[in-house]
Amino acid sequence: MTGSGVSAESGVPTFRDAQTGIWTKHSPEDLATSQAFEANPALVWKWYVWRRELIKKAQPNAAHRALASLAQLKPDLSLVTQNVDGLHQRAGNKNVIEFHGNIWHEKCFSCNRHSTSLEKYSEQPPRCEICNGLLRPNVVWFGEAIPEEALASASLAAAQSDVFLSVGTSSLVYPAAGLAEIALQKKATIIEINTNATPLTTKTDYSLKGLATLWLPAITAHVKRSIENH
Numbered sequence: 001m002t003g004s005g006v007s008a009e010s011g012v013p014t015f016r017d018a019q020t021g022i023w024t025k026h027s028p029e030d031l032a033t034s035q036a037f038e039a040n041p042a043l044v045w046k047w048y049v050w051r052r053e054l055i056k057k058a059q060p061n062a063a064h065r066a067l068a069s070l071a072q073l074k075p076d077l078s079l080v081t082q083n084v085d086g087l088h089q090r091a092g093n094k095n096v097i098e099f100h101g102n103i104w105h106e107k108c109f110s111c112n113r114h115s116t117s118l119e120k121y122s123e124q125p126p127r128c129e130i131c132n133g134l135l136r137p138n139v140v141w142f143g144e145a146i147p148e149e150a151l152a153s154a155s156l157a158a159a160q161s162d163v164f165l166s167v168g169t170s171s172l173v174y175p176a177a178g179l180a181e182i183a184l185q186k187k188a189t190i191i192e193i194n195t196n197a198t199p200l201t202t203k204t205d206y207s208l209k210g211l212a213t214l215w216l217p218a219i220t221a222h223v224k225r226s227i228e229n230h
């Protein structure tokens with residue numbers, strides 16, 4: 001399970017990181033809601049355009065690349081992410097479970113029709129070709145349900161896991177933070193990589209304090225060696 005701490009070293013601000021520029025006045029939890037979009041669609045749209053531009057300039061980092069290599073070494077690895085930036089896929093991971101959606105996908109706020117982004121950096125949300133409703137990023141806003149398939153496959157992977165690796169997440173947002181608890185109940189080995197303590201830390205078997213770009217390559221290298229030596 002990964003959170004925004006994995007993309008931090010690619011220059012994508014975490015949710016905890018203070019918003020910068022015109023966004024300092026707004027907390028992500030306020031902007032990432034259907035109420036905010038209803039009240040001021042242009043403001044919320046502009047916030048996603050701002051994040052898209054940051055993500056477009058970003059490159060996958062050593063943490064993303066290490067997870068892509070680990071998936072090669074361990075084909076039964078399930079990668080669940082709360083990140084909407086698509087950087088795991090750009091690093092080469094396939095079948096990423098996007099628990100909170102993807103910022104590059106869009107859907108209609110009125111008729112729910114999905115569409116792939118034309119990357120319109122417009123001031124106003126683009127319009128739906130079917131019902132002329134406003135298009136919104138196809139991400140999960142606070143108060144909204146997790147996509148059924150993502151919730152089902154992530155919950156199953158957590159329940160069947162021998163090892164649960166939680167990387168760069170504050171483990172505060174649910175139901176994402178609940179996946180580690182499912183694995184815990186199933187007696188999986190819980191490993192956390194984070195620069196800070198989280199509500200999960202005391203429940204882990206291994207709490208690896210530090211940067212994701214340092215710990216993940218080390219873990220992948222160790223797994224590679226152990227496979228080669230067998």
Ligand code: BV8
Binds near residue numbers: 032
């Ligand atoms: C829902 C997409 C109901 C949008 C996001 C139970 C208890 C309490 C509250 C709730 C609960 N159940 C539900 C709630 C309400 C709410 C919630 O959890 N609120 C929190 C704030 C308390 N949950 C919801 O609203 C969910 N929906 O419940 O719907 C429902 C159910 C059925 C049917 C209808 C309705 C939906 C939640 C999803 C919201 N969408 N993102 C967008 O991106 O714009 S959440 C978003 O914030 C991210 O996706 C992510 O999940 C979260 C941020 O967390 P992190 O990624 O962990 O990032 P953060 O900045 O917090 O921390 C970074 C961490 O990395 C830190 O620990 C830091 O130390 C570390 N770090 C930093 N740098 C590094 C590093 N570690 C290693 N290396 C580094 N270099």
Ligand code: ZN
Binds near residue numbers: 108109129131
């Ligand atoms: Zn529509």
